[in-house]
Amino acid sequence: MPVESPITVRVQRTYTHSPERVFDAWLDPALLGRWMFGPSIRDEEIVRLSVDARVGGKFSFVVRRQGTEIDHVGEYLEIDRPTRLVFTWGTADNLPETSRVTIDIAPRNGGCDLTLTHDMDAKWADYAARTEAGWRKMLEALERV
Numbered sequence: 258m259p260v261e262s263p264i265t266v267r268v269q270r271t272y273t274h275s276p277e278r279v280f281d282a283w284l285d286p287a288l289l290g291r292w293m294f295g296p297s298i299r300d301e302e303i304v305r306l307s308v309d310a311r312v313g314g315k316f317s318f319v320v321r322r323q324g325t326e327i328d329h330v331g332e333y334l335e336i337d338r339p340t341r342l343v344f345t346w347g348t349a350d351n352l353p354e355t356s357r358v359t360i361d362i363a364p365r366n367g368g369c370d371l372t373l374t375h376d377m378d379a380k381w382a383d384y385a386a387r388t389e390a391g392w393r394k395m396l397e398a399l400e401r402v
Contacts, residue, residue: 267372268373269372270397270399271371274400275369280342280362284342286306291402299322304326315333328350331346331355331358332344343357354378356375358373360372
């Protein structure tokens with residue numbers, strides 16, 4: 258039986274902000290609620306955002322969409338401020354199955370370049386385009402924050 262290759266979604270974006278500022282926006286619940294989740298991004302309400310920003314620490318981002326609560330969960334695998342952040346990504350109702358997100362941030366003149374790599378099981382292939390579009394929209398919103 259052939260083993261299916263994992264799916265990788267990669268999104269890149271350049272920011273006019275420092276690597277430290279961009280990196281910190283990934284770990285600050287107040288900022289996450291302005292660019293990753295909430296009504297400014299999609300039709301949803303933020304219920305709770307919690308972050309334990311340490312290797313082995315977990316996060317939980319609970320939102321309500323169309324009357325249903327969705328709990329986005331993960332664990333921080335690497336935290337190397339301000340250049341690299343790696344965490345698992347999933348929803349509480351799909352645990353223990355998760356995917357892996359890697360954020361690489363490189364300084365550049367007057368700002369930084371961010372590369373997001375989201376590795377998912379092959380069974381999620383039908384969601385790759387939607388996943389990429391979602392990350393693009395969120396990273397665009399991050400620039401405004």
